[in-house]
Amino acid sequence: MADAAGSRARYRRILRFAARYIAQAWWFELFLPRIGLARFAARGRAARLRTIARSFHGLAVSLGGLMIKVGQFMSSRLDVLPPEITKELEGLQDEVPPVAFADIRALAEAELGLPLEQAYAWIDPAPLAAASLGQAHRARLTDAEAADTGFADVVVKIQRPGIDEIVAVDLAALRKVAGWLSRVRIVADHVDLPALIEEFAQTSQEEIDYLHEAANAERFAENFRDDPRVDVPEVAWERVTGRVLTLSDVSAIKINDVAALKEAGIDPAQVASEFANVMFDQLFRDGYFHADPHPGNIFVTPMSTQERPFRLTFVDFGMMGEVPERLRxxxxxxxxxxxxxxxxxxxxxxxxxxxxxxxxxxxxxxxxxxxxxxxxxxxxxxxxxxxxxxxxxxxxxxxxxxxxxxxxxxxxxxxxxxxxxxxxxxxxxxxxxxxxxxxxxxxxxxxxxxxxxGNAVTAVAREAVSVAAIAARLPRRLDDFVTRAEEGRLSIDSPRLDQRAKRLERLGRRAVSAVLFAGLFIGGAVLRSEDPIWGIALMVSSAVPFLHAVFGGFVDRRGL
Structure with missing residues (x-):
């Protein structure tokens, strides 16, 4: 009964916070500017932002759970969000209060099915890190386990007791807030918030499944197996369950500890450049990326070589993303x-x-x-x-x-x-x-x-597809052109009208050539089975309009 009451109180507290500041934003950012009081609304904006950020900071620290994740995201947006918000939320991850070790011990032993003294040769009661969904402790594998895995020093990540219920309550509150915001037209026209919340919900459920995270770590390590820039902890599978994860200890310099980097002789600017390149490779080369690269999840490990003074060590693979081939x-x-x-x-x-x-x-x-x-x-x-x-x-x-x-x-x-x-x-x-x-x-x-x-065939094919696409869209674009003219919305914004008219004329000829090529080629292919001579002749003749459709664009560009 007490747990149910606590869940209801948590749910209501999140909704009260959201309702208060959504109403405030509507008043100052939408209503007042519409009645000519935009300057008045802007005058106190910095103070309002600081108040909101400070209030959310307190809410996130006291509640933990997914609220910490939201705060982490906002604190990292130095490039977009105002400093009044990002500065107030700095260090939010480091302020998560740890769970008492007795509670952590009880959960871990229930999961592993044996006392911690038998599962590990040693485990530190003081947490190495306390995160929103779990907490990490340094430990050492038994001699037998160390012989099997090839490493002895480990970090044991143990889920916070009751985190399943906390995540469920937070997601219910976020769904409610998303429903409110979806009624605001400017939001609904640009973002399907309920769909985004469901995507976030799926990610959150995967993040509290440590078997899933262990598999993610191995997949990520495989992608960077031969890359000296990146290091990934190894998994001790004998000590992994859905709520307990044991990885080799790869702790090093926290990536945003600029003073420690400089003390180790590492240039922070070089770290920034290397980190950006590694993230680009994940997104655009591999299509599988670390979706939670905040400072607590990335270490800089000093190296002894002059050629490579450091490498980037990624941890915490609970939140990973995939980019489909087409999207990539x-x-x-x-x-x-x-x-x-x-x-x-x-x-x-x-x-x-x-x-x-x-x-x-x-x-x-x-x-x-x-x-x-x-x-x-x-x-x-x-x-x-x-x-x-x-x-x-x-x-x-x-x-x-x-x-x-x-x-x-x-x-x-x-x-x-x-x-x-x-x-x-x-x-x-x-x-x-x-x-x-x-x-x-x-x-x-x-x-x-x-x-x-480097792929000339691909370039030619892409040009041909581009011409075909233009030909397909041309009737609709012409219809739109006529509609604009009839409605008086047609405007000329370029002094080089003659050049553009000539370019449009050439584009029309290329579109006709593309259609002619398709007709000749398909007709020849169909006719070939009955009359090989005429069929082949038509297919060969289709090469002329094809070449004009494809390479006419290159000729046009050289001529202009």
Whole structure:
């Protein structure tokens, strides 16, 4: 009865907190600006943000559970969230109160089926780390177990007693809050919050299954088996259950301990660059990535070689993400667009990834992205902080309504990608204030581009598919053109109208060639079985319109 009462109290406390600050945000950020009091609302914004962050800090520390996870995410967003929030939530993970060792012992012995003195030669009652869902203790394997595994010093991760019920209550509260926010049009138009909460719920359930985490650790280690940049702890499978996980002890310098890094002769800026590259490899090369790369989960291990002064050691594999092959290719194109500051390609990539719905009118968005790249492209986090805030305000005034009106959404399986990229960006900025993510993205994009150029057949095929896609979309685009003209929404925003008209004319000829090629080739293939001579003749003749459709674009580009 007491546990049920405690769960209800926890649930109500989370909802009261959310309701209070959702109402406050609506009043100051939506209502007051609509009645002409935007300056008044902005005047006290910094103090309000500090109050919200301070209140959430206290809530998360006292409740623990998934609230700590939410706080970790917000504290890492140095690149996006205001310092009033991120600074107030710093060190939140380190403030989680530990569970009494007697309770930890009882749970571990029940799981392992024998006393801890028999399971381990030694275990430290003082926790090495107390996290939101479990806590870690240093230990040593028995001689027999050490002989089998090849290592003796271990870290034993033991789940917090009753964490299953706590996670269930927190998820119920988050589902309720998501339902409230889904009634706000500006939220509902851009994010399917209930779906995101269900994705988060699945991830949370996997995170409290230590058998699942052990398998994740081995899969991650396999991906970096021959990579000297990365180290991963080994699993002692004889001492693993659903609630107890035993791994080799790989503790080293915490990645955000700048003073300790410098004392060990390690350049924090180099660590930031290496860390960003390793995370890019996980996202774009392997398609399997650590989705919780906060400072408590990554160590920097000093090395004795001059060539490689350190390596990155990842721990805690409860939250992992996968990037399907198609999405990975689309993300690669997005990286190339960002690195090349190509506004049109960026918009196309955002659409392909699924963040922007296909029905979106992107003319103004392309113009906004081009303007954004022209003014702020290539700037690091520190440089952006030195930009006059009025410039950002001017940009927001000019393009804010355009961007808000577009049908953006957060697609399925994208939440963990956003989390990983956000934590990476924030951690790199904390390691090196002058860190420029562009410097990490551009070499990676160059590598992706070289990989694309190295396959000429793929390039030709992609061009052919592009032409076919243009031909397929042409009737709809022409219909949209006529509709805009009839409704008086047609505008000309370029002085080079003649060039664009010629380019459109050539594009039309290429589209006709693509259709002609398809007709001749398919007709020849069908006719070949009955009349081989005419069938082959038609298929051979289809090569002429095919070459024009594919290579006409290259000729056009050289001519312009």
């Amino acid at each position: 290719r689309d993300l690669q194109q997005l990286v190339i667009a960002v690195a090349s500051r190509n506004g049109r390609q960026l918009v196309d990539s955002i659409r392909d990834v699924g963040v922007l719905l296909p029905s979106a009118d992107t003319v103004e968005l392309e113009r906004a992205m081009t303007a954004l790249f022209a003014r702020f492209g290539g700037m690091g986090f520190a440089e952006l902080q030195r930009v006059d805030p009025r410039e950002f305000q001017d940009f927001a005034t000019e393009f804010g309504d355009v961007i808000r009106s577009l049908p953006f959404q957060l697609p399925e399986n994208f939440l963990l990608i956003v989390r990983a990229v956000s934590l990476t960006s924030g951690l790199c900025s904390s390691l090196e204030p002058e860190f420029n993510m562009w410097d990490a993205v551009e070499p990676y994009a160059d590598q992706l581009i070289r990989g694309e150029r």
